Amino acid sequence: xxxxxxxLSYIYDKDMPYAHKALDNIDLDIRExxxxxxIGETGSGKSTLVEHLNAxxxxxxxxxxxxxxxxxxxxxxxxxxxLRKDVGLVFQFSExxxxxxxxxxxxxxxxxxxxxxxQTATSMAKEALRMVNIDESLFSASPLELSGGQKxxxxxxxxxxxxxxxxxxxxxxxGLDPRGAKEIIDLFVDLNRKLKKTIIIxxxxxxxxxxxxxxxxxxSKGQIRYHGPTxxxxxxxxxxxxxxxxxxxxVTLRKLLKNKGFRISDDARTLxxxxxxxxxxxx
Amino acid sequence: xxxxxxxxxxYSYNMENKAVDGVSFDIEAGSYTxxIGHNGSGKSTLAKLIAGLLELKEGxxxxxxxxxxxxxxxxxxxxxxxxxxxxxxxxxxxxVRDDIAFGLENRLVESDKMDxxxxxxxxxxxxxxxxDYEPQNLSGGQKxxxxxxxxxxxxxSILIFDEATSMLDPKGKKEIKKLxxxxxxxxxxxxxxxxxxxxxxLQSDMCVVLNKGRLFMYDKPEKVFSDPERLRKINLDxxxxxxxxxxxxxxxxxxxxxxxEGMVEELCRSRSKH
Numbered sequence: 001x002x003x004x005x006x007x008l009s010y011i012y013d014k015d016m017p018y019a020h021k022a023l024d025n026i027d028l029d030i031r032e033x034x035x036x037x038x039i040g041e042t043g044s045g046k047s048t049l050v051e052h053l054n055a056x057x058x059x060x061x062x063x064x065x066x067x068x069x070x071x072x073x074x075x076x077x078x079x080x081x082x083l084r085k086d087v088g089l090v091f092q093f094s095e096x097x098x099x100x101x102x103x104x105x106x107x108x109x110x111x112x113x114x115x116x117x118x119q120t121a122t123s124m125a126k127e128a129l130r131m132v133n134i135d136e137s138l139f140s141a142s143p144l145e146l147s148g149g150q151k152x153x154x155x156x157x158x159x160x161x162x163x164x165x166x167x168x169x170x171x172x173x174x175g176l177d178p179r180g181a182k183e184i185i186d187l188f189v190d191l192n193r194k195l196k197k198t199i200i201i202x203x204x205x206x207x208x209x210x211x212x213x214x215x216x217x218x219x220s221k222g223q224i225r226y227h228g229p230t231x232x233x234x235x236x237x238x239x240x241x242x243x244x245x246x247x248x249x250x251v252t253l254r255k256l257l258k259n260k261g262f263r264i265s266d267d268a269r270t271l272x273x274x275x276x277x278x279x280x281x282x283x
Numbered sequence: 284x285x286x287x288x289x290x291x292x293x294y295s296y297n298m299e300n301k302a303v304d305g306v307s308f309d310i311e312a313g314s315y316t317x318x319i320g321h322n323g324s325g326k327s328t329l330a331k332l333i334a335g336l337l338e339l340k341e342g343x344x345x346x347x348x349x350x351x352x353x354x355x356x357x358x359x360x361x362x363x364x365x366x367x368x369x370x371x372x373x374x375x376x377x378x379v380r381d382d383i384a385f386g387l388e389n390r391l392v393e394s395d396k397m398d399x400x401x402x403x404x405x406x407x408x409x410x411x412x413x414x415d416y417e418p419q420n421l422s423g424g425q426k427x428x429x430x431x432x433x434x435x436x437x438x439x440s441i442l443i444f445d446e447a448t449s450m451l452d453p454k455g456k457k458e459i460k461k462l463x464x465x466x467x468x469x470x471x472x473x474x475x476x477x478x479x480x481x482x483x484x485l486q487s488d489m490c491v492v493l494n495k496g497r498l499f500m501y502d503k504p505e506k507v508f509s510d511p512e513r514l515r516k517i518n519l520d521x522x523x524x525x526x527x528x529x530x531x532x533x534x535x536x537x538x539x540x541x542x543x544e545g546m547v548e549e550l551c552r553s554r555s556k557h
Contacts, residue, residue, distance in 0.1 A: 042423040042452045148322030175368075175449050177321040177479060179518035204452045246453040249523040249543075256547045275530045282536065282554055 001067070002029040003053070003166070003198075008062035008073075009222075010048050022048040024222040025062070030215075032166075035192050035199040037209040037230065039245070040219035046202045047092070049219065050168050053200065054087040055080055067165060085114045088164035092171045095151035098143035103134065103154050106143055110162045121161070128161035129154070132187055149180025156187065166198040167191060173205060181205075185212055210234050210248040210269060218243050235266060250274070284348065285309035286473055287333065287441070292342035293496075294328055302328040304496035305342075310489075312440070313470035315463070317484045317504075318477045320493035321518035326477045329493065330445050333475065334365050346441070364434030368446040370426035371418075379405065379421070380414040383433045390437065404432040408462060424455025428462065435466075442466065444476040448483070460486065482522050484508075492519070505541075 010023040022045045030036050038046045051057040052064050055071055063072040069083050077083070091097065100106035107125035112118060129139065132153040138146065143154055152172070159167060169188060173181035189212055191197045203209055209216060209230060216233050218226040225243050226233055233239055234251050247255075250271060254264050257274070262281055268274050287310040294303040303325040310316050320326045331337040333344055335356040344351040346359050367373055376382030383401045392400065405411050408428040418426060427447060434442065444463065448456045464486045467474050476483065484490050490507045492500040494517040500507050508514070511521045511529055521529070527546060528538050536553070540546045 041454060175322075175446070175479065177518045178481070178520040179515075180322055206453060244454070246457065253527060253543055253547075256543055257550070260547055260551050262550070271526060271530050275527075275534055275536075278531075278550060279534050279536060282550070 002031055004029050004065040005049075005052075006063045006065070008052070008059045008064055010045075010052070010057060011060040012048075014060055022222050023052075026222075026224060028217065028224055028227060030198075030200065030217070032198045033192075033196055034214040035188065035201065035212060036215045036217060037213035038200065038202045038217045038219060039204070039206065039209060040225075041244075044219040045222040046219055047170055048222075050089065050170060050200060050202055053166065053168050054084045054089050056089070081114065085162050086164050087166045087168065088159035088162055090156050090159050090167070090169045090172060092174065094155035095143075095148065098151060098155060101142060102140050103129065103143055103146070104139040106154060107157045107161050110158045114162055124161045124163070125157070128157040131160060131190075132157045133183065147180075149176050149183060152176065152180070152184060153187070156184070160191070164197070166200065168200045168202075170202045171204065172201060173203070173208060181208075188212075206234070206246055207248045207250065210250065218245070231266065231269065286312035286347060287475075288343075288345040289329075289333070290343050290345070292329070292332060292339065292344060294325075294332060294337060294340065296328075301496050303332065303493075306493070306496070306498045307342075308491060308498060308501045310473060310475065312473055314489060315467035315474040315487045316476070316489045316491060317487040318475065318491040318493065319479070319481065319484060319519060320499070323495075324493040324517075325496040326493055327445055328496075330365075330443055330475065330477045334363060334443055335359060336365075361437075362439055363441045363443065364437055364439035365443045365445060366427065366430050366434055366447045369450055370423050370430060373430045374418040374426060377417060378414065379410060379416050379418075379429050379432075382418070382429050383436055386433050386437050400436050401432075404436045407435060407466075408432045422455060423451045424458040427451060427455065427459050431459075431462065440471065441473045441475065444474070444478070446477055446479065449479055456480070481520055485522055492517075 005026045005028040008023060008026045009021060012020045012022055038049060040046050048057060052059060053066060055077055058071055059073045061073045063070060067086055069079055071077055098106050100109060104125055107128055108121040111121040111124045134150060134153060143151060172184050185208060188199050192199045201213065213230050216230040217224060234248055240247055250269060254274060257278060258264055262278055264274055264277055268277055290307050292303055292306045293301050295301045318326050332339055335351050339351055347362060349355045349359055351359060374382055375385045380401055383404060384397055387397050387400060405414055408431050410428055448459045451459060460483055463474060466472050484504045487504060490502065490504050492507060499517060508521045508525050514521060524541060524543055531538050538546045538549050540549055
């Protein structure tokens with residue numbers, strides 16, 4: 001069952017003179033079980049869109065169907081807690097929200113908050129921390145002592161520990177060094193491929209989106225400009241130009257090679273695969 | 284004498300480990316230096332020490348012949364501008380014009396001179412037609428350009444960018460990097476840029492690589508990138524073009540060019556030989 005936005009609009013400061021329509025009549029079906037990227041320039045409505053997914057924002061107009069829940073404009077939902085357990089949202093710079101004395105307590109806070117007893121919450125927290133590759137020796141450390149990448153992973157563990165079916169990440173790799181970023185990417189790919197979680201990622205990193213996200217949604221000025229397979233978006237020069245998107249460097253390489261008569265298959269989007277295909281043609 | 288001399292500088296926030304550990308290097312006037320390193324490598328700490336935003340306790344930093352210390356810091360600051368990471372935290376005025384004017388007012392610049400200075404720097408950063416815009420109507424890249432214009436209006440000879448592009452969208456990043464390269468062209472401004480953007484390093488003259496607070500490398504970008512494995516050991520990577528060259532190398536295809544067009548040309552030539 002997809003996540004369905006129906007004619008959804010969101011207006012900040014509704015009924016005020018400076019009211020601002022951040023989302024404008026969105027119709028969108030996000031498929032479950034895959035990785036979907038949401039891209040678009042700053043201010044295009046990406047964060048506003050994902051903040052509807054666990055009812056941090058409620059539609060001003062239209063509706064949203066997600067799992068067994070329906071959010072409709074004008075109706076205050078009664079199922080906020082179960083919805084927020086099922087749909088985990090990792091904010092931008094989520095590491096700023098770590099607050100407990102120890103890493104383990106911080107991660108266990110989430111499940112406890114949803115009414116799970118302390119002992120069970122602690123064991124769920126341990127499992128989540130193992131999943132994000134935080135060494136056991138750090139469980140009793142203060143979150144403040146960790147590196148930026150480690151902090152980010154602890155914050156994500158706090159969401160994973162609640163065992164949500166859908167995980168939404170807002171700019172998960174921003175500000176991280178290359179290895180820190182790769183660790184986060186490997187983590188959400190694993191969550192999708194091994195645990196079949198639906199992953200929705202807001203990102204500015206077109207290279208990452210191209211390499212790892214199945215579908216992409218392009219937002220501009222609160223409206224959907226494109227929704228479909230990521231490869232079809234980035235392999236199409238005309239669409240990129242039309243939506244003013246920066247071409248991933250790997251796409252530039254593909255294009256240069258193809259212009260010179262090398263055959264590169266449409267699904268080849270990593271460097272090692274492209275190089276192998278070129279090598280075959282040099283023999 | 285170099286413009287900036289960093290001599291055996293160490294700094295720690297707590298007793299246990301040093302954020303910056305025995306770092307020494309010199310920065311020449313008019314150069315563009317990038318500082319890279321993994322998260323927690325000491326990059327931002329070093330920038331704050333140079334700007335006198337943290338008190339130096341071990342080692343010394345000399346800027347333009349003046350030691351960075353409490354006594355000299357106001358003199359040094361006149362010559363030094365900083366652009367920070369978050370464009371939203373740096374906007375003070377209610378319009379672009381007011382924002383650029385803020386620093387000038389602080390320096391008691393006469394108001395009849397102010398307009399021409401504001402217009403000059405708005406033009407440098409490409410925002411001449413945006414002077415009466417309010418911050419909420421600007422993109423991240425534009426806000427960051429306003430911050431740069433406000434700093435440039437102070438006529439600093441040293442400009443420090445502390446991860447100034449890391450919160451911007453791809454277009455904003457590109458815009459700011461282009462502006463930085465353009466500012467670096469003349470000899471008037473010395474640029475120090477703390478960055479995670481490995482591609483930006485390619486447009487700088489020199490690159491400082493920090494690892495766990497220590498100086499790991501200080502060299503021209505092409506030298507820094509000549510040993511990818513060494514960089515990967517400290518959580519860093521090389522720019523895309525060089526990765527392409529490396530990947531072909533692994534497949535026994537040796538390429539000479541450093542740009543994609545050149546590499547593809549070479550591949551074409553070796554294809555036609557067969």
